[in-house]
Amino acid sequence: CEKELDQAPLSDASAANFYRDAADFEQAVNGIYAQLRPYPDRHFNLSEVRSDNMYATTEIGVREHEPINNFVNTLETNSLVISAWNENFNGIMRANTVLDRLNASVVPDDAQRNRFEGEARFLRALYYFDLVRLYGKVPVYDASVSPAEALEVPRSPVAEVYSLIVSDLNTAIEMLPPSHGAVNRGRATSWAAKSLLALVHLTRSAPTYGIEGPGLDVNEYAEALTLLNDVINNGPYAWVEDYSSIFDYNNENNPDIVFDIQFLSGGLGTGGTYPGTMAPNSYFNAVGIPFPAGLETKPLSSDLIETFAPEDERLGVAVQQGFTDEFGNSDPRPFFRKFLDEDDYGLDRFDWGINFPIIRYTDVLMMKAEAILQGAPGTQEEVDEIINMARVRAGLEPVSGVTLDMYLEERRREFAGEGHRWHDLVRTGQVIEEMNEWLPTEDTRNVMPETLDPNYIIYPIPFSQLQVKEGLYEQNPGY
Amino acid sequence: GAALPQEALANPSAVSANVFQWTVSGRVTSAAGDPLPGVTVLLKGTTNGAATDADGAFSLSVPESPGTLVFSYVGFSTVERSFSGPETLNVTLSEDSEALEEVVVVGYGTQRRADVTGAIATVDSRAIEERPIARVDQALVGQMAGVRVQQTSGVPGRGFSIQVRGTGSINASNEPLYVIDGFPLDVATQNSGGGFSTGNPLDNINPNDIESIQVLKDASAAAIYGSRGANGVVIITTKSGRAGKPKITFNTYMGWSETAKKLDVLSGEEWIERATEVINYNWVTSGEGRTAEQTTAERTAINGSFNQNLMLDERWLQPGYPGLTLIDWQDELFRKGFMQNYQVAASGGNEFLNYYVSGDYLDQDGVAIGIGYKRYSARANVEVKASDKLKIGVNINPSYSIASDPGVEGRDNQMHVATSHTPVSEDTVGIDVNTGNNRNYQWGFSRNSPVRVIEQSIGDTEIFRTLATVYGEYSILDDLTFRSTINLDHSDASTKSYRPAAVSGVLGNRQAFGNFSGYRRQTFVNENTLSYNRMFADNHNVSLLAGASYNYGSFNNFQIRSAEGFGSDDITTLNAANNINVGQTYTAESRNTMLSYFGRVQYSFMDRYLLGVTVRRDGSSRFGDDTKWGTFPSASLGWRISEEAFMSGVDFVSDMKLRGSWGISGNNGIGNYSHIALLGFSNYTFGGNLATGQVPNNFPNPDLGWEESETYNIGLDLGLFQNRVFTSFDYYTKTNTNLLLNIPVPTATGFSTALTNIGEVYNRGWEFEIATHNLTGAFRWDTNINLSHNENEVRQLGPNNTPIQGGDFDPPHNILMVGEPMNVIYVVRRNGILTQEDIDSGAALYGNQTAGDVRYFDANNDGVITADDRVMMGDRNPDYTWGITNSFSFKGFDLRVLVQGQQGGQIYSLFGRATDRTSMGWVENTLGVHRDRWRSPEDPGDGSRGKATGRFGFIKNSDWIYSSDYWRVRNITLGYDLGRLMAGNKFVQGARIYASAENWFGGDKYEGGYNPEAVNSGGDDYGAFPLAKSMTFGLNLTF
Structure with a gap:
């Protein structure tokens, strides 16, 4: 009769009966990837909206993205800032759980075990890299912790966060295979790890701006270049000649994709929201998509539109330049539409099925140009050649003597809407200069500051986290 | 009333053993004068008794010596009357729901009210019987000290929330255990929305079937239910048959109901006035040379396109709003x-x-x-x-x-x-x-x-x-x-x-x-x-x-x-x-x-x-x-x-x-x-294939026990x-x-x-x-x-x-x-309306507030309003x-x-x-308090709501x-x-x-x-x- 008191859950697995064989670990690793799904929306809000690409003020009431656009100092309670923290750390917990439990007795096959460990480390590095770019110092956990232990772990200096990221990526490079079979397309590869590590080196090399942010001013451009050259020379990627086809719903996993977040529609819970987040409801109403998008228009800045030459093919791919609404009125305000296919929507607004690139081959090439422009060994011709590949593909004339400013502007056009802009400005050391130039020209409503406070390069840590234990974390200066 | 000594009445042999010579008879009535049938009349100290008939009359043979008759009846106080010969006794019984002989149902048994040592509250059964109620919990409202019955929803059929002696639990249930006729039901779990979407123990229970309800409030009464007793126990007893000829009852009621409350929201005219204010503000601030006097056609021409956030419906400006109709949505929603x-x-x-x-x-x-x-x-x-x-x-x-x-x-x-x-x-x-x-x-x-x-x-x-x-x-x-x-x-x-x-x-x-x-x-x-x-x-x-x-x-x-x-x-x-x-x-x-x-x-x-x-x-x-x-x-x-x-x-x-x-x-x-x-x-x-993922959902706790x-x-x-x-x-x-x-x-x-x-x-x-x-x-x-x-x-x-x-x-x-x-409610305290002088003199602001927005109290006195300025404001x-x-x-x-x-x-x-x-937008309607909002420094309203054009x-x-x-x-x-x-x-x-x-x-x-x-x-x-x-x-x- 006493045995009756041992009731195991019937509809959920319990950890007590899990993590026993390779099939379990396969599922546990898949779960780490799943936390990538909020990434595109996050970087739309925290990178594109924050940057000079968008002037996302509203006319019909204040929405959560607007204080981000306006550099308001109340962001510590902003839900977008809070979820970025929580989601990344949840992904890290998932990775740590796998790394804690994985050993040769449960997964005896070396190749399989290495792949699991490599994937877990790659993803942990990616989540920590996201955190360090958004918040600067964060607590570092290299294993799962109990509630009591967590109350003793303060925020670590940025350099320590990077140490874990770099060591994880180096391990991942060793353990991950260079490619996966068709059914596993989308898993991290050693090439993805190398490319991400290169981006980490570039980001770390950025100036500090006098804050404890992602830049450490360490000059690792040469390290980055070595990795990038390896990917370019030995990796399986290729230049895709048609720019728009890179984002085509029917051309996922194309040769430009080094690492992306995979989405699948069909009501499976594996779809994305971001194609809708970037568009207004009224546009969906007008084109016949039967569920909401992102409420009102989040307009792009005129500065972004003007950077495109009229013949630049990338403008039409990335930007919807106004539309006629269901009442027959034209709304001229531009918004991002890069990942939107009006004929291929899913079951609801959470169910868009298009993959979202985190690292493209084009980006790898461009990062090489950036490394050289920042002082890594290389020539102007190499830089010009890369930039011109992108320009020619977009239908533009080639240029020569590409400077860092020209490079950054080309990146802006190439990656518009992909969540890079703020990070690009910060990484290349241009953010203060660029924003200070742009803010007064764009802000006709007078809702933004005239100059950028360097403290606002990173975000505040969530208010609720300051409350968990007094003194455990300190808020970032300026908030 | 007394517990009925039915055995005594049912056992004629106990009676025949004595010789009876006196007959005591009479009539028992209620205080109102109505005859009371079925009253037990008992010779005190014996098992000799009788019951009154339909007219309240009784007749009892007793031994030839003075004695006392005890009159008892359920729901009435017991009366004793002495006699010293063959007499006629007319007795009036008064109703007494608190009679000490009343039986109280406790866990696994009953007790005389007089013997109860715990804290037990009882609902007067008439509160259920003589009133049209749809749910049992409705009958408990306002009836018992220490039992707070909240009707959290007016939707018919929804369960009420019941709290016995306050709330003691923060995350676990605060609902009592319900016991119907000795059967302890599954404890109700309120969902985060406060409802009982997965069932409430009183669902479908017909109040007309209820005989009595008791609530065990203290631990001495409720501890017999152990790990489920901490929130009190509601004990419900349904009706049962009593000896006698069949009694058939028919109860019916009918009537109507309507909402007890409507919210005060802006009327159509007031909504138009507010929308006009905001849209004109949007227009005027959207560029140089734009004024509120410009017509929609002029605005469209200046702007290059129509935008309803910047342009009015010109019919708003005409008397009687031709082509438009004003709607009170609540009147459309509510009905009898x-x-x-x-x-x-x-x-x-x-x-x-x-x-x-x-x-x-x-x-x-x-x-x-x-x-x-x-x-x-x-x-x-x-x-x-x-x-x-x-x-x-x-x-x-x-x-x-x-x-x-x-x-x-x-x-x-x-x-x-x-x-x-x-x-x-x-x-x-x-x-x-x-x-x-x-x-x-x-x-x-x-x-x-x-x-x-x-x-x-x-x-x-x-x-x-x-x-x-x-x-x-x-x-x-x-x-x-x-x-x-x-x-x-x-x-x-x-x-x-x-x-x-x-x-x-x-x-x-x-x-x-x-x-x-x-x-x-x-x-x-x-x-x-x-x-x-x-x-x-x-x-x-x-x-x-x-x-x-x-x-x-x-x-x-x-x-x-x-x-x-x-x-x-x-x-x-x-x-x-x-x-x-x-x-x-x-x-x-x-x-x-x-x-x-x-x-x-x-x-x-x-x-x-x-x-x-x-x-x-x-x-x-x-x-x-x-x-x-x-x-x-x-x-x-x-x-x-x-x-x-x-x-x-x-x-x-x-x-x-x-x-x-x-x-x-x-x-x-x-x-x-x-x-x-x-x-x-x-x-x-x-690669376009679903990949099952499993991830930890919580911290386990092998030492988890109950609240005490x-x-x-x-x-x-x-x-x-x-x-x-x-x-x-x-x-x-x-x-x-x-x-x-x-x-x-x-x-x-x-x-x-x-x-x-x-x-x-x-x-x-x-x-x-x-x-x-x-x-x-x-x-x-x-x-x-x-x-x-x-x-x-x-x-x-x-x-x-x-x-x-x-x-x-x-x-x-x-x-x-x-x-x-x-x-405790912990929020930022509103403290009037910001004036330009406040701002010029460095008043603490929340974000990019401007004059006419509400002013908040800078609790920590750091010069800005943030979540750190929240104060405890209500229980x-x-x-x-x-x-x-x-x-x-x-x-x-x-x-x-x-x-x-x-x-x-x-x-x-x-x-x-x-x-x-x-600083709510103008599209949706809002509460009537916005009638008295700040409109200008000259027309600051009553100070409770800031301007409609706030942007912070x-x-x-x-x-x-x-x-x-x-x-x-x-x-x-x-x-x-x-x-x-x-x-x-x-x-x-x-x-x-x-x-x-x-x-x-x-x-x-x-x-x-x-x-x-x-x-x-x-x-x-x-x-x-x-x-x-x-x-x-x-x-x-x-x-």
Whole structure:
């Protein structure tokens, strides 16, 4: 009769009966990837909206993205800032759980075990890299912790966060295979790890701006270049000649994709929201998509539109330049539409099925140009050649003597809407200069500051986290 | 009334042994003069007795010596009259619900009221019988001190929330255990919305079948229910048959109800005025050379395109708004609803069998379109005396209900839409906005017409429930009885939701939506008890109980959801759906078990010194491996001072009892598997294929145990002037420790909370009840008053006593802090309106505030307004709850008036946050308080609301705190006893007609929502449905 008191859950697995064989670990690793799904929306809000690409003020009431656009100092309670923290750390917990439990007795096959460990480390590095770019110092956990232990772990200096990221990526490079079979397309590869590590080196090399942010001013451009050259020379990627086809719903996993977040529609819970987040409801109403998008228009800045030459093919791919609404009125305000296919929507607004690139081959090439422009060994011709590949593909004339400013502007056009802009400005050391130039020209409503406070390069840590234990974390200066 | 000595009457041999010479006869009537049939007349000290006939007459043969007759009758005080020869005694009995001989149902048995040593509250059964009520919980409102019954929703058929002596638990359930006819039901789990979407123990129970309700409030009474007793125990007894010829009753009522409250929102004219102000502001500030005087055509030309955020509907400027119609959406939503109820019951019995059977039908339309509740129920309570030693009985109660609610109540649901919807529409469209071939009004809210949505949608929840108990009772010895019961509570519930394409989405993109979900809940309980009752040496009364119980609960649920619309609007079942939403379709199962052993000793000496001791040991599957078993003891003492010799001279005191108790009970109201490290599905996709992912969902806790609640209670019962005044006072302290607390942990761990047994909440309070018979003659007037006060204090939280903050949306607006009451409202305080001078002199600002925005109090004085400036501003727990019932009767008329209310609490309105946002946009409608907003420095309004053109966003602030004080004339019932007109009618024995008004009068201070008792969003109100006020007319017939 006493045995009756041992009731195991019937509809959920319990950890007590899990993590026993390779099939379990396969599922546990898949779960780490799943936390990538909020990434595109996050970087739309925290990178594109924050940057000079968008002037996302509203006319019909204040929405959560607007204080981000306006550099308001109340962001510590902003839900977008809070979820970025929580989601990344949840992904890290998932990775740590796998790394804690994985050993040769449960997964005896070396190749399989290495792949699991490599994937877990790659993803942990990616989540920590996201955190360090958004918040600067964060607590570092290299294993799962109990509630009591967590109350003793303060925020670590940025350099320590990077140490874990770099060591994880180096391990991942060793353990991950260079490619996966068709059914596993989308898993991290050693090439993805190398490319991400290169981006980490570039980001770390950025100036500090006098804050404890992602830049450490360490000059690792040469390290980055070595990795990038390896990917370019030995990796399986290729230049895709048609720019728009890179984002085509029917051309996922194309040769430009080094690492992306995979989405699948069909009501499976594996779809994305971001194609809708970037568009207004009224546009969906007008084109016949039967569920909401992102409420009102989040307009792009005129500065972004003007950077495109009229013949630049990338403008039409990335930007919807106004539309006629269901009442027959034209709304001229531009918004991002890069990942939107009006004929291929899913079951609801959470169910868009298009993959979202985190690292493209084009980006790898461009990062090489950036490394050289920042002082890594290389020539102007190499830089010009890369930039011109992108320009020619977009239908533009080639240029020569590409400077860092020209490079950054080309990146802006190439990656518009992909969540890079703020990070690009910060990484290349241009953010203060660029924003200070742009803010007064764009802000006709007078809702933004005239100059950028360097403290606002990173975000505040969530208010609720300051409350968990007094003194455990300190808020970032300026908030 | 007295326990009937039926055995004496049924045993003629006891009578024949004596020689009788005197005959004492007479007539027994009620105070009103009505004959009382069935009164027991007993010669004191003997078993010689008789019963009165239909005219109240009796005749009894007695030995030839003076003696005393005892007249007793259920519900009436017992009277003794002496005789000294063959006399005629005409006796008047007065009703006395507080009579000390009254039997009180306690856990696993009954007790004389006089012997009760714990704190037990009783509902006057007339409060249920003579009033049209749809649910049992409704009958409890305002009836008992210390029992706070909250009608959190006015939707008919919804469960009420009941709290006994405050709330002691932070994360686990605060709902009491319900026991119906000895069957402990599954404890209700309130969802985060405050509702009981997975069933409430009182669902489908027909109030007409209820005989009595008792609430065990302190641990000495409730500890016999061990790990489920901490929130009190509600004991419900249904009717049973009594010996005698069959009695058939027919009860019916019908009437109507309407909403007791409408919210004050801007009228169409006022909305236009506000929209004009904002749009003109948008236009003027959108570029150089733009002025409010420019027409829409001019603006379109300047702007290059039309934009309704910058340009007016020019018809707003013309008198009478040609082409537009103004709408009061609440008037369109609310209606008068019809209700009716019919019940037939038959009861009776003989020496082998007694029975009570009933059938009942209730049909109640809600006060808003689309809302309704129907219930069909039947009950059979049958007990067979198989032999002198063996009794076998069965109680069976099948019921079926349909609750219709196509999504009216709560966040973003249709009442919210109706409150917020633009009160202006094209006159060709009217209330058909954004349905069928109509678009929404171009300047208006995009939501579909709430009226049409409700009219055309389906939201039917059907519950088929069977409560069944089979029991056997065997007298092993005269004083020793074994009882075994088998109980099953089986509920099958399903909810069908369907919303046709015509009232969904937008023109050109309308898709129907369907969902089918449901659950099966089963509770199986087997209990076996041995009880022993014996009087030793005349003075020592001992009663012993020992028992064991097995409790098994299972809950299975499912959901199927449509995707991509339906093939046809004519077919509403999911076979017509174009696709199925796989991610939202599931089945799930869960189980729990409990094993228990319990015992009780009751001892009284000379009817004067009373002692009770109970202990229960519970083992539960819900807790960690190391903490499966817990023990829950209690002890209580009573002293009936009025029985002492020294009180014999104090005539005005008819009863006086001092009670004291101590006990520990538990609370296991958490999920079934909270201690286990659960994994959750978190799927991903590779190469276009679904890849199953499993991830940890919580911190496991193998040491998880129950909450412990330790209660001390001291009480005094006092009856004065032959119990004309009966009063009872209790003082208690309740300390809940080892709380099942979700302590916040850094989300950097991957989780935001960990469920831990930690923390302490202390409640203390007092309860006062007084019942008086103010007038007892032909005109009777009785008053019952109950008043209770409770205060609670958090005494310990997580490891560092770090305050815990919570509440929906950021920043948190609830705080748990040591030394403060639970869940204090913690928000930024509004402090007038910002002027330009304030800003120039460096006033603290929230974000980019400008003059005319609200000014906030800079609590930490750091020069800026942030979430750090939140201050504690309100306590959700009322200080006082009270109820007053006055009943009058005169010559066949009876009148009852119940007034109840609460004082000293606050409510936080997330509904206000949605409909009354700071610097809210102009499209949606808003509350009437915005009439007096700031418009300019010269026209600053009343200081409560800032300008309509504010742009700074908003923070949780004091705008949405309201007092939850209210008073309410819950019920007025006026009845007339037609029986007086039918005297002598052989067919109809009794008849009463009545009229009843519920909630017709009252007052509250809650301008930010419909119901000051609402709890439907983590402790706050997010659009709870208003209560109904109703007028009903009823008829009770007895055959």
